[in-house]
Amino acid sequence: MKIAVLAGDGIGPEIVAEAVKVLNALDLDFEMESAPVGGAAYALTGHPLPEATLKLAMEADAVLFGAVGDWKYDTLDRPLRPEQAILGLRKHMGLFANFRPAICYKELTHASSLKPELVAGLDILIIRELTGDIYFGQPRGRRVATDGHFPGAEEAFDTMRYSRPEIERIAHVAFQAAQKRSKRVTSVDKANVLETFQFWKDIVTEVGKEYPDVQLDHMYVDNAAMQLVKEPKRFDVVVTGNMFGDILSDEASMLTGSIGMLPSASLNSKGQGLYEPSHGSAPDIAGKNVANPLATILSAAMMLRFSLNQEAAAQRIEAAVQAVLAQGLRTPDIWSEGTTRVGTAEMGDAVVAAL
């Protein structure tokens, strides 16, 4: 089993180091190989996703990813910016199914912006399609408008699109995930305005007929953004497109108050996956030993489960994370009165000790 370790920018190296520490402590037989990605790779090689890094990722069974992005690269041309690395990995590896759990940990209920009764026990799984939609649709660019409100004016444009098989495969992923949970799927669309999402809704409905044990409902994206705030616990599995999923999964993870705890997985049809924390690269706190490594450690657990077929090891990690929380250990992002403040490395050590 081979793991590509891509730490990236900002707090990426620190949090990935802790996840690697935990993986090493499991005494399983896998090979880990690191490569530069994002701004760090640009600085070294002139490209955010160097050929060698992509090759390593494509040949590995799984990618453990930190985070990319730093203000210092903001002025680069778009194709050279750090986030192109993650978009390139998704595209070239065909990582179409993104799993973004939004879980409110019992010990951290108070940390949510929402009233505790609204989030206590929250456990949503957002499944975001990750290789289609307006993220990758062609054509896109700038041109002179030939119609619309201002013919003759300069304009920019992008193409939103979804094909039938793209929608079918992500729908199957969602229904199958729901079968292992409370058997409810909410498909989020904007069928009242967009052709693409009327098609989405039609096909998800069709696929749903193959899963009579799962209850399917449909919700417009604007309403979903509201219901997440109003009554998040009404949701179980949410499935949606790339663009809406980007927005709603971030909203949902912030509702939990512990985005520093939330892992994510992005899978392709061969079982390969990229595993990364739901949070970003936080360059403002990089190198200070204050970042929370738990989202990355839990991403490593997802990696063991989904790509490396090591369910027992995944559960060991998850139990160890629960244990350190129960011990009252907290990095600054989740610290509160009466708990013990620890740094990034100490948190990783504590998880290893609890394994």
Added chain:
Amino acid sequence: MKIAVLAGDGIGPEIVAEAVKVLNALDLDFEMESAPVGGAAYALTGHPLPEATLKLAMEADAVLFGAVGDWKYDTLDRPLRPEQAILGLRKHMGLFANFRPAICYKELTHASSLKPELVAGLDILIIRELTGDIYFGQPRGRRVATDGHFPGAEEAFDTMRYSRPEIERIAHVAFQAAQKRSKRVTSVDKANVLETFQFWKDIVTEVGKEYPDVQLDHMYVDNAAMQLVKEPKRFDVVVTGNMFGDILSDEASMLTGSIGMLPSASLNSKGQGLYEPSHGSAPDIAGKNVANPLATILSAAMMLRFSLNQEAAAQRIEAAVQAVLAQGLRTPDIWSEGTTRVGTAEMGDAVVAAL
């Protein structure tokens, strides 16, 4: 001064009736004429936006709009569904500037899903572009894919687009609105992925140079969806495109806990406007005298201010609404222990009495 009154579906007729009651009580000299719209118009004429209704709206100085939509029209073909009426009015009247305030009323702070300290005193103005973007961009439809992941498969597609003058005019609206407030604008985009929103960001930045007294910052839409939950009071004026504005304005209004209180205005370049509550048609509670008419009454106040040049009358209405809240009167959506529950009509009467 002529007002077109389009009540629509669900609770539309009840809440608009109360706003009309309040307008009549002002003793100003205007003419009001009603016409059917939405599902109600479809039922009468076979079209959600009949020619006569559109003509009335285009000739009026302002449109007072209730709400459209009802499940019973869900199975109609898209061009006949109630929401096409509002999209048609926006398009034909050129209502490009949508003002969506998200205000947390002192008396209703407890009604928010968020902890009181996060929303007390909240006052955000979301300015959403309303006639461009992927809502109206051509081409759109279904076809056979010629490239992408599954060439040869059936696909659906839409076009996102913005031209320079479209972005310029909404940016000017936002900067000018900010000049009357706390002089801060947050422009929300997805420039890291979309050509359209890199262009948006570039042009908003350019226009911003003409307003050196206003502080401009840029935020990605996914981050904006998070920051609204985490720290909503960091925002003052938010300006964004049609699609992102749809999602974020609904999220923001729900944060306040009193979406039943929030008005909106949609303006064109001639000062004509359409005024409607931020909430929907709520067919489940229609006809029961429980809907909150205050958002519609406050929309009428915005109409007096923006399209009818009656600032004093607008302020009288706003003061009357404050007074009924201070009296402890509450429709069921905002009711809490210790306040007096009233119905739709009684709330309207109370506002009239307080004028």
